[in-house]
Amino acid sequence: MTNPILQDFITLTKTGLYCSYGNFYLDPQEAVEHAVISHAHGDHAVSGNHFVYCTKATQHFMQHRYKKFAAVEFKIKAYHEQFELNGVKISFYPAGHILGSAMVLMEYKDIRYLYTGDYKLEADVTCEPIEFVQAEVLITETTFADPTVSHPAAVEEIKKLNHIESNIMLGAYALGKSQRLISLMSQHCPDKKILVHHSIMPFVQIYEQLGISLGNYQVYDRKIMKQQLQGNVYLVPPMVFNSYIRAINVVRVFATGWKYLQQGNGHSLYISDHVDWNGIIQTIAQVKPKEVWTLHGDGKQLQAHFKDQLTVKILN
Structure with a gap:
């Protein structure tokens, strides 16, 4: 029984x-x-x-x-x-x-x-x-x-960034989502320079220490964003993204599966974990x-x- x-x-x-x-x-x-x-x-x-x-x-x-x-x-x-x-x-x-x-x-x-x-x-x-x-x-x-919820393919979503000429402020959770985005952009947005906020870097380093190669990126440098007004993606955690609500010379994008978090941004990026x-x-x-x-x-x-x-x- x-x-x-x-x-x-x-x-x-x-x-x-x-x-x-x-x-x-x-x-x-x-x-x-x-x-x-x-x-x-x-x-x-x-x-x-x-x-x-x-x-x-x-x-x-x-x-x-x-x-x-x-x-x-x-x-x-x-x-x-x-x-x-x-x-x-x-x-x-x-x-x-x-x-x-x-x-x-x-x-x-x-x-x-x-x-x-x-x-x-x-x-x-x-x-x-x-x-x-x-x-x-x-x-x-x-x-x-x-x-009614069906997440689009992440690869097709990340390719949207290729059509944005201006610099991009890309908001994402520091652990998990950010590392996935770095990898996706390295593979599918080869002409973009990926600049990573300093608070995300320790998690990136742990990924790489554990054998996960994420691709091409560097720590954020303010001079790069000021001198080059196109082609850069500045990856930031939610708190930074929300605090720079009026950031100039950038297109604001937030990677999430939630529709309400896409509102008010320059473009939508439906990438969910x-x-x-x-x-x-x-x-x-x-x-x-x-x-x-x-x-x-x-x-x-x-x-x-x-x-x-x-x-x-x-x-x-």
Whole structure:
């Protein structure tokens, strides 16, 4: 007889996703004793946890951002390496989101629960490609779980920059998105000079230390932008992008999958590191779950889509 799916295997608390059976948290929002962290973005990886279980790349990014407060002790795990917390068997699989990002497979009483963290299916040479694994329960992000949302191909989007003669101020998240953009521009915008904001450079250097070659770029030099009014792309983090709202002699572009963040800019650049609707549907087909539990977004449209076919439970 097959063991039942435990409906309380993962519960959403004010501290984050908690597994009482293993006494650990997934991507906690507050410091905890045992934190299993999917990737190093700040909304998933906070400082101050005691034991942090994560990939090597995630450790490096967290140590850069939080210094000595990153964790009391890191427990670094390779992809596919199984470890155990209080009887729950855990292993990481590449999530395709950013370098070192992981989906977390948890096995307990012969039932497999797969937590995706953030993930994408699209090809990206700057991180490990997603690996699908089958599970009875898929716990998925639903950032863009809307049938009307379909992300365009990143290569076609980045080629838009070739048609902009003026200098470009390109806004992007410092970790993951920026490195992907540097690589895409190096490959597909060969006539552009890529200038990188100093706050992004440490993450770029960690990527390269971990064996990811990003292409041609240099640290931002104000003289270049002043003397050359065409052909330069100044890559900046969101805070800088938003603070220079009236920047002159540049076309403002922000790389994101969110439509509202494209408004008011000179051009749109729809490059997302999250799955769109079709990506989620494809993931469900690959994982073959009996139940889907949703997080980080609105799962109602998935519920409607799979009505009478598959149980969809909204955790958030």
